[in-house]
Amino acid sequence: MVATRALRNRSHGRTVLNTLPAFGAHELVLADAFAWLAQRPPNSVHGVVTDPPYGLVEYDDDQLEKRRNGHGGVWRVPPMLDGYQRSPVPRFTVLDESDFARLREFFGCFARAVFPVLVPGAHIFIATNPLLSHNVYGPLVEAGFEKRGEVIRLVSTLRGGDRPKNAHKEFPGVTVMPKSCWEPWGIFRKPLEGRVQDNLRTWNTGGLRRISDEEPFKDVIQSSVTTKAEREIAPHPSLKPQDFLRKLTFAVLPLGQGILLDPFMGSGSTIAAASACGLQSIGIEHSQEYFEMAQSAVPQLRALYRE
Ligand SMILES: C[S@@+](CC[C@H](N)C(=O)[O-])C[C@H]1O[C@@H](n2cnc3c(N)ncnc32)[C@H](O)[C@@H]1O
Numbered sequence: 001m002v003a004t005r006a007l008r009n010r011s012h013g014r015t016v017l018n019t020l021p022a023f024g025a026h027e028l029v030l031a032d033a034f035a036w037l038a039q040r041p042p043n044s045v046h047g048v049v050t051d052p053p054y055g056l057v058e059y060d061d062d063q064l065e066k067r068r069n070g071h072g073g074v075w076r077v078p079p080m081l082d083g084y085q086r087s088p089v090p091r092f093t094v095l096d097e098s099d100f101a102r103l104r105e106f107f108g109c110f111a112r113a114v115f116p117v118l119v120p121g122a123h124i125f126i127a128t129n130p131l132l133s134h135n136v137y138g139p140l141v142e143a144g145f146e147k148r149g150e151v152i153r154l155v156s157t158l159r160g161g162d163r164p165k166n167a168h169k170e171f172p173g174v175t176v177m178p179k180s181c182w183e184p185w186g187i188f189r190k191p192l193e194g195r196v197q198d199n200l201r202t203w204n205t206g207g208l209r210r211i212s213d214e215e216p217f218k219d220v221i222q223s224s225v226t227t228k229a230e231r232e233i234a235p236h237p238s239l240k241p242q243d244f245l246r247k248l249t250f251a252v253l254p255l256g257q258g259i260l261l262d263p264f265m266g267s268g269s270t271i272a273a274a275s276a277c278g279l280q281s282i283g284i285e286h287s288q289e290y291f292e293m294a295q296s297a298v299p300q301l302r303a304l305y306r307e
Contacts, residue, residue, distance in 0.1 A: 022278065023275045023276065023278065023302055024274055024275045024276075024277065024278045024279040024280050024281060025275075025280050025281075026271050026274065026275050026280070026281045026282070026283065026298065027281075027282045027283070028265070028268060028271065028282075028283050028285070028291065028294050028295060028298065029282065029283065029284045029285075030285065030286070030288065030291040031284050031285075031286060032284075032286045033110070033113075033263035033264060033284045033286065034109060034110070034113055036263070036284050037113040037114055037117055037263065038113060040117045041117075042116045042117060043116075043117075043118070043119045043120075043203075044117060044119075044259070045114075045117050045118050045119070045122065045258075045259050045260075045261045045282075046118070046119055046122050046203070046204060046205050046253055046257070046258025046259050046260065047122050047123050047124070047205065047252035047253050047258065047259075047260045047261070048114065048118070048122070048123070048124040048125070048126070048252070048260070048261050048262070048263070049124075049125045049245065049248045049249050049252050049260060049262055049270050049273075049274070050124070050125070050126055050127065050261075050262045050263055050264050050265075050270065051126075051127040051238060051240055051262075051264065051266065051269075051270070052107075052110070052126065052127065052136075052263075052264040053264060054103075054127060054128045054129055054132055054136055092129055092131045092132055093131070093177075095132075100132075100135055103132065103135040103136070104135050104138065104139055107135065107136050107138075107139040107140065108139035108142065108143065110139075110263070111139045111140045111142070111143030111144075111145065112143050114261075114263070115143050115144055115145070115190065117261075118190045119190070119203040119204075119205055119258070120190055120191065120192055120193040120199055120202075120203055120205070120206075121189060121190060121191075121192045121193070121196070121199040121200070121203055121205035121206030121207075122189070122190045122203075122205045123148070123187065123188065123189050123205070123208065123252050124140070124145065124186070124187070124188040124189075125151065125185050125186070125187060125248045125251075125252055126140070126185060126186045126188070127183065127184075127185050127240070128183075128184050128185070128186060129183070129184070130180060130182070130184060133150075133184050133186065136186060137186050137188075140186070140188050141188075144190070144191065145188040145189065145190060146188065146189045146190075146191060147186065147187070147188055148187040148188060148189050149187045149219055150184050150185060150186055150187060150219060151184070151185040151187060151219050151220075151221060151248070152182045152183075152184060152185075152219060152220045152221070153182060153183040153184075153185060153221055153223045153244055154181065154182050154220065154221065154222050154223055155181070155182065155183055155223045155224065155225060156179075156180075156181055156225070157180045157181075157182075157183060159179070159180040160175070160176070160177040160178050160179045160180045161175055161177075161178065161179025161180075162175070162176055162177075163175065163176070164176055183223075185248070187219075189206075192206050200254065200255065203258075204253070204254070204255045204257040204258050205253070205254060205258065206254065207254040208251045208252065208254055209250055209251050209252075209253060209254045209255070209256065211247075211251075217251045221244060221247055223241060223243065223244040224241060224243065225241070226239045226240060226241040227241065229304065230242060230269070230301060230304065233296075233297050233300045233301055233304075234267035234268070234269060234293055234294075234297035234300075234301060235267075235293070236266045236267035236269075236290060236293060238266055239266070239267060239269055240269050240270070241269075242269065242272065242273055242276070242301055242304055242305060243305070245269055245270050245272075245273035246273040246276055246277055248270075248273075249270060249273045249274040249277050249279060249281075250277045250279075253279055256277075256278065256279065258280070259280050259281065259282060260274045260279050260280065260281040260282075261281070261282050261283075261284075262274075262281070262282075262283045262284070263284045264284070264285070265283030265284060265285045265290075265294055266285060266290050266293075266294070267290055267293045267294050267297045268283050268285075268293070268294030268295075268297050268298040268301070269297070269301060270283065271283040271294065271298050272297065272298045272299075272300075272301035272302040273301075273302070275298065275302040276301075276302040276303075276304075276305075276306060283298075
């Protein structure tokens with residue numbers, strides 16, 4: 001049964017979906033993504049939207065421990081703003097060549113493991129960072145995926161913009177690296193079987209879903225930081241906003257048919273977004289703590305902002 005409630009784009013106040021189906025069914029799995037992918041039948045997933053541990057070290061146990069203790073490691077606590085203490089953000093400038101090699105190995109394994117599981121024409125949206133994106137994208141192309149562009153999520157990420165440390169008075173006009181105002185999400189596609197229309201007929205994949213008859217999916221998306229309400233529901237260190245994720249999950253299945261996968265789901269924000277859009281999805285997480293967070297967060301996150 002199709003519900004008549006609308007899902008609003010809160011940053012622009014306009015309707016993204018005119019009608020919404022009931023919540024999509026979802027499955028949450030406590031597992032290692034690579035082990036899960038290895039036993040998954042070929043051609044059984046129709047799209048991926050994922051925010052992986054794209055610097056990798058930030059989700060190592062010792063780094064998570066340092067984050068909890070509030071000092072040291074890759075997680076940096078940004079200065080207070082308006083009297084409020086802000087959450088730590090990973091500082092990827094500390095990564096060295098061996099970290100980059102490990103990253104490329106991780107994404108190579110991921111790309112080779114997910115390739116057979118996806119149907120022809122399936123799209124992947126994968127979050128990354130301007131400093132690291134080449135280490136994420138290269139292995140996907142080497143595994144046989146086509147790069148189809150990038151989504152630019154316009155958002156102020158609290159990274160960069162600093163003056164030279166201990167020399168800020170000597171060089172008052174210098175910024176060491178740009179203050180980051182965007183987040184890249186790579187767009188990849190498993191090669192088609194035949195033409196786009198052939199692939200759509202056979203597999204329900206090959207393109208991206210339009211926002212409306214008049215408006216195609218676009219690759220620059222104005223976003224905001226994750227709202228307080230969402231952070232209270234899902235206090236994951238890398239929580240992404242529903243507003244943005246609903247646009248990606250809606251777009252990744254061009255006919256709204258098939259299974260969407262998030263192999264690194266964290267607190268399940270992608271799965272909640274897919275479910276809010278009426279899509280069927282599977283989320284994988286290997287940490288018991290975040291898996292349990294997802295179990296409680298998904299029903300609450302998906303219920304937000306549906307008027
Ligand atoms: C960047 S976070 C995702 C956060 C998510 N977007 C959210 O809003 O909550 C990446 C997640 O991947 C998980 N992870 C890392 N390696 C994994 C693996 N091999 N299998 C499954 N999950 C993994 C981490 O525990 C972490 O929760």
